[in-house]
Amino acid sequence: MADQARTDVNTLGEFGLIEHLTKNFKTRQKTTILGVGDDAAIIDTGGPEQLVVSTDMLVEGIHFDFAYTPLKHLGYKSVSVNVSDICAMNARPQQITVSIAISNRFSVEALDEFYEGVRAACDKYGVDLIGGDTTSSLKGLIISVTAIGRAPAERITRRSTAKVGDIICVTGHLGSAYLGLQLLEREKEVYLANPDMQPEMKEENKELYAAILRPEARTDMVDLFAKNNIIPTAMIDVSDGLASEIFHICKASGVGAILEEGNIPIKQEAQLQALEFNMDPVTVALSGGEDYELLFTIDPKDLEKVRFLPNIYISGEIVAKEDGVKLHTVGGNIHPVRAQGWEHFGE
Structure with a gap:
């Protein structure tokens, strides 16, 4: 018998694999308004509001490392990253389920610490833990969280509805989480080389550590x-880097984009840390990932409303598809943007 062809999942990437595996699935239920392909699915309730549902997994060794990740922070982050997907649909989170697979190295006390973080996030975002599952894992910890939110049907925002001429906006600042991760990885390497060395956790870097270990979803x-x-014309959360996310919006909406280098929001401490690592701060913001800010577009008529709102930065414009996705540099040059965000499969 001839050998079957074997395609490595890395050739498709995370989103390409999801698209490949689900391409032959059709929606059968009238209540399924939107299935696979956005930050969350949309389900009709028969009333003025609709449900949005999203599921995410966090796997030890891929998404977190216990060398520098406290269990309480991990519990909090597990909720935050899923609530962020609900926010990306312009909906309010209401419930979560949490499922975990654990190896025998985890004690009840360790799990209590993890669930303290889950509870803190539930308190912060006003969501209810309504269920989940626990099972055994042969190696490490696997976490799966499902978040459920609700919004009036007319306010729900998708990735696929950006229009030429729309203004591109970003909440908060980008690049901090990636730089926090680099700092933690550096300290881990120092420790592994010399276990007697104490980690050097500088006070001026505390916001960078917090960005990666305990991110906040933008329910605000x-x-x-x-x-x-204001109803954004399209929106996505920045989990894989600004470049990757603008490509998702452009692909789903059939448009292009121009990002203004000078208007990509990066905190000063992040800029300084990037330079210390011999990295370009803008490249870190474009490709870093795990910021969980919101990237959204608005109709030009809402520009004056948005211009004076706190923590929102006007960063570009949606253009025709044939113009591609470009970066307009401070020096006046225009370069193509590469979607080089985080990939969650092996190197």
């Missing part, structure tokens, strides 16, 4: 949009 932005009567 969903409230801010509602208060100011």
Whole structure:
């Protein structure tokens, strides 16, 4: 019998693999408004509001390293990253389920610490833990969280509805999480080389550590949009880097984009740390990942509303598809942007 062809999953990447595996699935239920392909699925409730549902996994050795990740922070982050997907649909999170697979090296006390973080995040975001599952793992810890949110049907925002002429905006700052990770990895290497050395956790870097270990979902932005009567024309959360996310919006919406280098928000401490690592701060913001800020587009008529809102940065414009995705540099040059975000499969 002839050998079957074997395709390595790395050739497709995370989103390419999802697209490949689900391409032959059709929606059968009238209540399924949107299935695979966005930050969350949309389900009709028969009323004025719709449900949005998202699931994410965190795997030890891929998404977190216990060499520098406290269990309480991990519990908090597990909730935050899923709540972020609900925010990316312009919806408010309401419930979560948490499932874990654990190896025999985890004690009840260790799991208590993890769930303390889960509870802290539930308190922060006002969500209820309504279920989950536990099972055994032969190696390490695997976490799967499902988040459920709700929003009026007319306010739910997808990736696929950006239009030419829309303004590109970003909440908060980018690049901090990636640089926090680099600092932690550096300290890990020092420790492995000499276990007697104490980690050098500088006070001026505490925000960079917090960005990677205990990120916050932007539920405040969903409230801010509602208060100011703004409905983004498209939106996604920045989990894999600004470049990767703008490509997702452009692909889903059939458009291109121009990002303004000078308007990509990066905190000063992140810029200084990037330079210390001999990295370009803008490249870190474009490709770093795990910031969990919101990248969204607005109709030009809402520009004056957005311009004076706190923690929102106007960073570019949606253009025609044939113009591609470009970066307009401070020096006046225009370069193609590469979607080189984080990939969660092996190197």
